[in-house]
Amino acid sequence: MLVDLDDIDEFLDGDPKSQAPRLIFSGGTPAWSSEEGDHWDDESTKSVNGVEARRFLTKLRYDAPRVEHGILSFHTLVEDGLRNFRSHETDDHVIRFDEDAWEERAEQSGFITDNLLSMDIQTGYLLDYLDARNAALVLAYFQSRSLRESTIEVDIDDDGWTELEVDGFPAKKLSRYVDGLDERYPHIELHCFYAILPSSANRSAEEEASQNRQIPFRTIRGDSYSPDDVENQRGFEDAGLKRPAHGAQSLEEAMSFYDWVFFE
Structure with a gap:
């Protein structure tokens, strides 16, 4: 969920x-409008300590x-496969979802389960978005484990x-034995909050892109270029590095045509 930075301390309390x-x-539900498009949100919120969080x-x-x-509109992301999104501007695969695993789960169980499986989001894009919204992404984590009809003895407090x-964020753990029908079994729960804060300068997608545009590289002959130098192969052509029409006949000839490129 998304929580305003101004309220994050109170939320985590x-x-x-x-x-x-x-x-x-x-x-x-599809909350569609001509101005905002289909964003599948009923605009409901959750409240902790009187602080509202949005999904x-x-x-x-x-x-x-x-x-x-x-986040889709902020970075101009387009869907490329089920819940997979790429940047319209850079073609980066920003949000990755395993469509095959999702469909396989559906086939095995007869219906889609509640399990998310996994969804990956590139760090820089997420942090830039949080920074623009002045918000933190808060994970509410709940885990429950019980050990029943076990062939081994497990002792818990x-x-x-x-x-x-957990990493500086509040958590509570339940550790107890539960009386079942024929046994007394151990049960443990973990509940915690975890906040992902907005970007620092060296992790944002924009900063990383800016740095990448300036990375110099050199060839085995010692010629150095910047990415701008070799746009449309201008830098390579100036250095006499042209692809032979029919390919090289030897490694030495290939090196004379292609050279080798090393990034600093």
């Missing part, structure tokens, strides 16, 4: 034990998860709820 399991944005990812049971429309931190 909330109790992850009671909040984490319910902070799931599910469902959603970043919608968990849909019968459809692949949908990301918040704002039977101390109920305890507070701890």
Whole structure:
């Protein structure tokens, strides 16, 4: 979910034990308008400590998860396959979703499960978007594990709820034994919040792109160029590096034609 930076400290002061399991944005309807397009959001919010959070990812049971429309329009992303998005300007694969794994899960179970499987977002693009929105991306994490009918003995602390931190963010852990029908089994839960803050200058997509445009490189002969020098092969042609019409007959000839390029 997305939380305004001005409210992030107060949000994280909330109790992850009671909040984490319910902070799931599910469902959603096509909230379409001619101005904004189809962004599949019912505009619902979640509240922690009186602070409202907006969805970043919608968990849909019968459809692949949908990301918040704002990041798609901010970076001019176009969908290339199910929930895979590329930059219209740079053709970078910005958001990656395993469409095959999603469909395979559907075939195995007869319906799409709640499981997200995985979705990857390039760090720089995400951080630039958060920076523009003056927001943090907060993950509400909930894990539950029980060990039943086990052939091995597992001992845990039977101390109920305890507070701890995960990478500096608040978390609570439940550790206890539960009386079942024929056994007493161990059960552990972990609830926590985790915040991804906006970009630092050296991780943003724009900064990385700017740096890449300036990376110098040299050839085995010692000639140095910048990317601008070799746009449309001008720099290579100035150095006499032209592709032979019918290919090189030897490694030495190939080197004389092609040279070798090394990035600093």
